[in-house]
Amino acid sequence: MSKKLTEKVSWVGKTDWELTRFHGDEYSTHRGSSYNSYLVRDKKTALIDTVWKSFDAEFVQGLKQEIDLKQIDYIICNHSEIDHSGALAELMREIPETPIYCTANGEKILRGHYHKDWNYVTVKTGDSLDLGDSKLIFVEAKMLHWPDSMFTYLTGDEILFSNDAFGQHFASESLYNNTVDQAELLSEALKYYANILTPFSTLVTKKINEVLALNLPVNMICPSHGVIWRDDPLQIVHNYVKWANNYQENxxxxxxxxxxxxxxxxxxxxxxxxxxxxxxxxxxxxxxxxxxxxxxxxxxxxxxxxxxxxxxxxxxxxxxxxxxxxxxxxxxxxxxxxxxxxxxxxxxxxxxxxxxxxxxxxxxxxxxxxxxxxxxxxxxxxxxxxxxxxxxxxx
Known part of the structure; x- marks a missing residue:
């Protein structure tokens, strides 16, 4: 079931309450997770990320109830890891000519995963895609946490789609950061950073400073796992800055x-x-x-x-x-x-x-x-x- 975030943007992902292990058996998910996919409808329509392959048929069926798939003009793949791109093959069987926007590394990895000659369009930092009244602006985020990772920013609604950055493995039906237990949310966000992003802390600091230097207003940060940061969205950015700076407590x-x-x-x-x-x-x-x-x-x-x-x-x-x-x-x-x-x-x-x-x-x-x-x-x-x-x- 989709959930409307703004007049233009809907969440069309999957909440996975049953998930207990992730990355094979490498990561424990005591509070489940979600695979967040977003549908942006302007004069043109873009789908940002998909869901884990385990839910590919369910995802495509849900999309069909939301929109005629042929009305999807663009697919944005911020990160090609299976938990985000897993439904692509099922979706592309329905709309095989739809262009997939990703980084150059993203194309290489998608080809390596799915062995398909889809209509790839590679982008780099600063490139944009005109949707009509708004634009999508792409920001490469290499090694946060894969070589292909990128952020996508939606002008007008001022939303940063950050993929794995700023996420948490945290299932919630209420969707937003201010509607869940704050101690649980911070705990899962910290665990996510500690176990996944710690090796890239220097890059985290550099990329955050780069994004902040763009002076883009941010009303929401929409990661690909966990809740959406709607209330004081930059609080998670400030936490990342702190955690990336050789973090320690007493x-x-x-x-x-x-x-x-x-x-x-x-x-x-x-x-x-x-x-x-x-x-x-x-x-x-x-x-x-x-x-x-x-x-x-x-x-x-x-x-x-x-x-x-x-x-x-x-x-x-x-x-x-x-x-x-x-x-x-x-x-x-x-x-x-x-x-x-x-x-x-x-x-x-x-x-x-x-x-x-x-x-x-x-x-x-x-x-x-x-x-x-x-x-x-x-x-x-x-x-x-x-x-x-x-x-x-x-x-």
Whole structure:
């Protein structure tokens, strides 16, 4: 069912309440998501993005109820990832000659995905498309977060269609940012940035400054996932500027895995020591084998320092920690300090290996870490507490 945003613009997307995993199994979506597609009707009509392939037939059928498909003059593909372009093949079977406006990289990727010789029209920053009383202006947004990404701006209604930028995996039937729980919305927007856009923070800052320099008035920001920013729409832009600037809060997160609870006991004692030395800091403990990996990444993003813990197994660290370290390395966090800890029985290599991995991922290493032999007794736990105090004092 379509929803009217303005006299010219309608939302024709799909809300997916059942979605729990995204990007394969790489991203958790605790609150579902949406695939936002927009229909702009002026003297000419443009469709901006489609939906995930899972809903392609449903999407096209819904469009037919909204408009005679032959009246769609242009298709705008801001980003060719399957969750946005997935319904294109189904749609193009109905209107095969309709031009598809995308970046040069967008054409390459669409050809790579669908292997179709559609009517591609490539655009670059500053190009525009006249719809009649209004225009669409295109702004390339390379690597936010794919090489083909772009924004599309609608004059007159002053709407920025931002695709993946400024989005959230957040299902809502009420559509707008001021009609949903604000804490949930900010949480999902931050998680989205932390897990998807963090590696491109330098580009985020550059692109936002470029767009702001255009002095385009913005009444709405319409991303391709989650709610539409209608109330104070630039608030999410200001948050992106903040998050892109080596973001940190007064928080320390201890992430660990444990075999027989020795490393867990160490984590709890270290956390107690940190709080004893500095009661103002927020301390969080997360078991990497039990907690959602994307929630862990979000807490690392928020933290000024991280402690990673693992018992030693087979001369290395535990499986869940290994996977998390791969994610951390790829996300290229900045402005964060770290150290390692863990229990061991005889060889005890894990702490040194964790320290090396954290250093290679760009963290400033606070110290060589802390180990405890076998199950820590009161003396060992007291040493862990002391280590926590020393750690916070060294930041």
């Amino acid at each position: 928080q320390i997160v201890l992430v660990y895995d444990t075999m027989w609870n020795s490393t867990r006991k160490m984590a709890e004692a270290i956390a107690a020591g940190i709080l004893q030395a500095d009661p103002s800091v927020t301390v969080k403990l997360m078991n990497a084998a039990k907690e959602d990996k994307n929630d862990i990444i979000t807490e690392i993003f928020r933290s000024k320092a991280v402690l990673i813990g693992s018992s030693t197994i087979n001369n290395g660290y535990l499986f869940s920690i290994g996977g998390l370290l791969e994610m951390i390395k790829g996300l290229k966090f900045k402005n964060k300090k770290a150290a390692a800890f863990g229990s061991y029985g005889w060889s005890g290599e894990a702490v040194a290996q964790l320290t090396t991995a954290l250093s290679e991922s760009g963290f400033a290493i606070v110290n060589e870490g802390h180990r405890a032999l076998w199950i820590p007794d009161e003396a060992a736990l007291s040493a862990c507490s002391e280590y926590g105090q020393q750690f916070i004092q060294a930041l």
